[in-house]
Amino acid sequence: MTDLDLLELRRVSRHFGSFRALDEVDLTVRPGARHAVIGPNGAGKSTLFGLISGTLPATAGTILVDGQDVTRLPVERRVALGVAATFQHSSLFLRETVLENVLLAVVRRAAGTGFGLGGLRKVSARAEAIARARTLLERVGLPTRHDTPAAALSHGERRQLEVAVALATEPRLLLLDEPAAGMSPAETARLTELIAALPRDVTVLLIEHDLDMVFELADTVTVMHLGRHLKTGSPDEVRGSAEVQSAYLGTMEVSS
Ligand code: ADP
Ligand code: MG
Numbered sequence: 001m002t003d004l005d006l007l008e009l010r011r012v013s014r015h016f017g018s019f020r021a022l023d024e025v026d027l028t029v030r031p032g033a034r035h036a037v038i039g040p041n042g043a044g045k046s047t048l049f050g051l052i053s054g055t056l057p058a059t060a061g062t063i064l065v066d067g068q069d070v071t072r073l074p075v076e077r078r079v080a081l082g083v084a085a086t087f088q089h090s091s092l093f094l095r096e097t098v099l100e101n102v103l104l105a106v107v108r109r110a111a112g113t114g115f116g117l118g119g120l121r122k123v124s125a126r127a128e129a130i131a132r133a134r135t136l137l138e139r140v141g142l143p144t145r146h147d148t149p150a151a152a153l154s155h156g157e158r159r160q161l162e163v164a165v166a167l168a169t170e171p172r173l174l175l176l177d178e179p180a181a182g183m184s185p186a187e188t189a190r191l192t193e194l195i196a197a198l199p200r201d202v203t204v205l206l207i208e209h210d211l212d213m214v215f216e217l218a219d220t221v222t223v224m225h226l227g228r229h230l231k232t233g234s235p236d237e238v239r240g241s242a243e244v245q246s247a248y249l250g251t252m253e254v255s256s
Contacts, residue, residue, distance in 0.1 A: 045207045
């Protein structure tokens with residue numbers, strides 16, 4: 001590892017019984033990177049994110065965030081270190097409103113810094129949290145939906161809300177698992193703009209099937225195949241790689 005890496009995976013594996021969903025994967029992510037992870041269904045991409053975010057324990061290997069070993073840390077400790085994820089399957093509170101969903105995440109982040117839920121009882125703290133939630137909703141393009149229950153949002157709006165929820169934890173590393181899945185072309189374009197506009201102090205690790213989106217956003221692309229790391233390079237290197245082409249690109253949809 002160079003001391004420049006924000007995330008480093010060393011020979012990380014995840015087995016389910018005798019099945020190797022991830023098999024000794026090495027990966028480094030530089031601070032400020034727009035790093036995409038691609039690969040066919042079943043390649044192990046979501047499993048990889050589970051291991052990085054802490055929702056799934058690693059079977060073997062080491063995961064470092066900013067040089068700190070987080071391999072055995074629970075999710076909340078990783079959130080406090082700046083790791084946030086949106087998942088392939090939504091984790092929104094559907095009965096709560098849009099604003100409440102973001103507020104819960106603001107509070108969750110504050111809890112990690114010792115602020116605690118009780119802190120929100122203070123009027124000033126509550127006003128500050130609400131102001132922050134409103135700013136985030138504006139940033140993701142949901143400025144007029146505060147009081148709508150999350151369940152009533154369109155598919156694309158839910159994804160935007162998930163990004164706001166993730167950003168509310170003030171991540172240094174934002175993991176996005178297929179954020180454009182099921183989106184219309186217009187919604188995908190809006191989401192692409194949103195990700196492109198994120199400040200560079202948020203490093204983005206993006207799993208995405210929509211290769212147009214990947215090649216528009218990413219400065220680095222990692223290809224996974226059957227639980228293994230196949231190749232990491234610039235978008236052009238990956239696109240031009242005969243190994244990647246034959247192993248995989250020809251078998252994948254170009255957009256979802
Ligand atoms: P991807 O996100 O690249 O499509 P996943 O990481 O979801 O791939 O899955 C990788 C492989 O691990 C798949 O074959 C999947 O069936 C398997 N897998 C994922 N989660 C589990 C689990 N909880 N139990 C058993 N097998 C799993
Ligand atoms: Mg997946």
